[in-house]
Amino acid sequence: MEKVIGIDLGTFNSCVSVVEGGTPVVIANRGGYKVTPSMVAVTEAGKRLVGHIAKRQAVTNAENTVYAAKRLIGRKWDSPQVKNALATAPYHIVEGPHGDCRLELRDKVYSIPEVSAMILQEMKMIAEDYLGVEVPKAVVTVPAYFNDGQRQATKDAGAIAGLDVIRIINEPTAAALAYGFGKNIDRTVAVYDLGGGTFDISVLEISSTGVFKVISTAGDTFLGGEDFDQRIIDWLVQGFQEEHDIDLRQDRMALQRLKDAAEKAKCELSAVIETEVNLPFIISSARNDALHLQRVLTRAQFEDLTGDLVQRTAQICEMTLDEAGLEKDEIEDVILVGGMTRMPQVQRSVSEFFEREPCKGVHPDEVVALGASIQGAALVDDSPEMDMVLLDVTPHTLGIMVVGGYFEELIHQNTTVPTSRTQTFTTVRDNQTAVKILVLQGESRRADENELLGEFVLTGLRKAKTGEVELDVTFEINADGIVSVHAKNLETGDEQSITVTATSGLTKDEVEEMMEDAHDYAVGRREDEETEKARQEAETLIDEIEKLFPEVEQVVAGSDFGRDAIDKARTVVERARTLIERGDVPGLKEQIDALARTQRMFKGVVGKSG
Numbered sequence: 001m002e003k004v005i006g007i008d009l010g011t012f013n014s015c016v017s018v019v020e021g022g023t024p025v026v027i028a029n030r031g032g033y034k035v036t037p038s039m040v041a042v043t044e045a046g047k048r049l050v051g052h053i054a055k056r057q058a059v060t061n062a063e064n065t066v067y068a069a070k071r072l073i074g075r076k077w078d079s080p081q082v083k084n085a086l087a088t089a090p091y092h093i094v095e096g097p098h099g100d101c102r103l104e105l106r107d108k109v110y111s112i113p114e115v116s117a118m119i120l121q122e123m124k125m126i127a128e129d130y131l132g133v134e135v136p137k138a139v140v141t142v143p144a145y146f147n148d149g150q151r152q153a154t155k156d157a158g159a160i161a162g163l164d165v166i167r168i169i170n171e172p173t174a175a176a177l178a179y180g181f182g183k184n185i186d187r188t189v190a191v192y193d194l195g196g197g198t199f200d201i202s203v204l205e206i207s208s209t210g211v212f213k214v215i216s217t218a219g220d221t222f223l224g225g226e227d228f229d230q231r232i233i234d235w236l237v238q239g240f241q242e243e244h245d246i247d248l249r250q251d252r253m254a255l256q257r258l259k260d261a262a263e264k265a266k267c268e269l270s271a272v273i274e275t276e277v278n279l280p281f282i283i284s285s286a287r288n289d290a291l292h293l294q295r296v297l298t299r300a301q302f303e304d305l306t307g308d309l310v311q312r313t314a315q316i317c318e319m320t321l322d323e324a325g326l327e328k329d330e331i332e333d334v335i336l337v338g339g340m341t342r343m344p345q346v347q348r349s350v351s352e353f354f355e356r357e358p359c360k361g362v363h364p365d366e367v368v369a370l371g372a373s374i375q376g377a378a379l380v381d382d383s384p385e386m387d388m389v390l391l392d393v394t395p396h397t398l399g400i401m402v403v404g405g406y407f408e409e410l411i412h413q414n415t416t417v418p419t420s421r422t423q424t425f426t427t428v429r430d431n432q433t434a435v436k437i438l439v440l441q442g443e444s445r446r447a448d449e450n451e452l453l454g455e456f457v458l459t460g461l462r463k464a465k466t467g468e469v470e471l472d473v474t475f476e477i478n479a480d481g482i483v484s485v486h487a488k489n490l491e492t493g494d495e496q497s498i499t500v501t502a503t504s505g506l507t508k509d510e511v512e513e514m515m516e517d518a519h520d521y522a523v524g525r526r527e528d529e530e531t532e533k534a535r536q537e538a539e540t541l542i543d544e545i546e547k548l549f550p551e552v553e554q555v556v557a558g559s560d561f562g563r564d565a566i567d568k569a570r571t572v573v574e575r576a577r578t579l580i581e582r583g584d585v586p587g588l589k590e591q592i593d594a595l596a597r598t599q600r601m602f603k604g605v606v607g608k609s610g
């Protein structure tokens with residue numbers, strides 16, 4: 001059976017899973033960790049680092065270490081989210097060629113999907129190391145509240161990473177899938193997912209027939225652990241400024257240290273009620289004295305600093321229930337997902353809101369990846385255990401701009417996907433030969449307050465009187481939540497199919513070029529790994545042979561034949577050393593055989609003597 005991996009591409013952490021023998025399992029990385037930090041860095045020597053090794057060097061290489069790239073994916077350069085990141089991130093965000101934003105690491109500029117692709121590629125390799133085969137297919141999760149542009153960009157990231165993303169699914173839906181899988185339950189559940197960067201809430205009906213139906217979903221793609229950290233950072237910076245009149249934000253290294261310390265303090269406050277932030281030598285004063293930062297933060301203070309954030313999640317829960325047409329007491333299970341749900345105040349707020357204790361036994365860091373792999377297996381496996389149906393919804397209303405700058409709704413939010421809607425357009429002027437359509441997503445009545453997905457122009461219309469030429473335009477949202485548009489000229493029957501490429505998206509050529517780069521990297525890295533493996537193997541054998549030399553020499557000293565064998569052995573070892581130096585992997589692999597033979601022979605000689 002073909003394997004499909006499930007990847008939870010998180011803002012903070014990523015996780016990969018696969019279904020084995022009907023059970024989803026999380027795959028640990030080489031360090032033995034089940035989650036990998038979604039961090040990418042480029043070292044001074046130009047080497048790419050991903051995951052834990054990137055995280056470990058973040059403080060000393062802050063400018064060239066990217067975290068939370070997911071907050072920028074599919075975002076436009078002039079969006080408030082990018083402005084916010086510009087003000088707080090220690091790495092360089094620059095304007096891209098399509099009104100998008102890009103990242104400058106060392107002397108190279110990367111698109112956001114390219115950076116996400118590095119993380120996806122890492123997750124792919126973790127899975128391949130474990131499974132021992134190539135795994136080209138994946139299901140990748142996104143926050144339920146991601147719009148079309150963010151979904152497209154995530155798909156691009158998958159393609160760049162060399163993955164065939166057979167489905168994009170929503171994170172809370174994936175969590176519900178993992179929760180309900182194999183349980184044979186009929187239940188209405190709410191999934192509350194507060195992660196590093198985003199907040200999602202989804203209400204679903206799980207049925208024992210294997211149908212997982214999302215009723216409504218809502219969220220905020222800019223509300224998560226990062227914002228809680230930022231509140232602590234602001235508090236620390238402000239205190240320091242009052243005391244020393246120095247703005248720590250001006251120093252990238254200090255900023256990265258503050259960020260680490262803030263996050264650490266936040267996590268500690270989930271377990272204890274008071275913690276000390278201690279950052280010696282954080283900066284130098286104008287008179288060149290080393291200054292230290294030392295402050296105690298209590299849980300109560302922290303809850304004060306972030307109370308409004310938790311409150312906002314409760315408001316969004318309220319909205320979702322309204323949209324679902326459900327009362328709180330109709331929710332039978334509340335599932336907590338995301339690292340931030342370890343915060344006591346969050347747990348308290350959720351229990352108070354839903355008037356029930358959240359379910360235990362769901363691993364908040366792993367459940368999304370598990371759900372993704374279940375969905376992956378279900379898509380390729382016809383066996384009855386994998387028989388399930390996932391019905392998700394579109395999180396945003398889809399529509400177009402009409403006269404007066406208004407937004408005309410075509411597909412309402414929370415409509416089950418895939419779905420489509422056909423609308424007939426007519427010309428509004430005499431002799432009009434083209435019609436321009438602006439496609440948007442959002443809930444505002446005003447078009448410009450919604451997210452512009454793209455615009456397209458239908459051309460080549462017959463010159464005629466107003467209203468004579470009619471066009472049928474079909475708007476479609478597929479199971480990935482991605483929008484496409486087809487138009488049909490009713491007179492001529494001519495069809496035009498338009499993919500609504502996000503105005504900030506990458507072109508096909510760009511994606512292909514990035515794919516090649518990523519592929520070269522993967523090949524290079526596999527080669528490096530192979531070299532390293534061969535080197536280690538050869539060195540182990542050389543060590544063993546070297547240790548045996550004196551004894552072997554003693555045993556065979558008397559015979560010419562023995563001396564010959566020893567000389568030969570020396571040549572074999574010397575040659576292996578040369579090949580290691582040259583990094584000649586094919587040569588070394590052959591030489592490993594010779595080394596192994598020599599080692600066996602030596603062992604035999606010594607064994608006989610002993």
Ligand SMILES: Nc1ncnc2c1ncn2[C@@H]1O[C@H](COP(=O)(O)OP(=O)(O)OP(=O)(O)O)[C@@H](O)[C@H]1O
Pocket residue numbers: 009010011012013014038070171194195196197198199224225226263266267268270337338339340341342343364365
């Ligand atoms: N014990 C804890 N107490 C409080 N917060 C925690 C704790 N452990 C982890 N976190 C926070 O949880 C966040 C990471 O959660 P998670 O790994 O679920 O995010 P993610 O899946 O990467 O992000 P997203 O789903 O938003 O894209 C971080 O902000 C981290 O600081």
Ligand SMILES: [Mg+2]
Pocket residue numbers: 008010011171195196338368
């Ligand atoms: Mg998450």
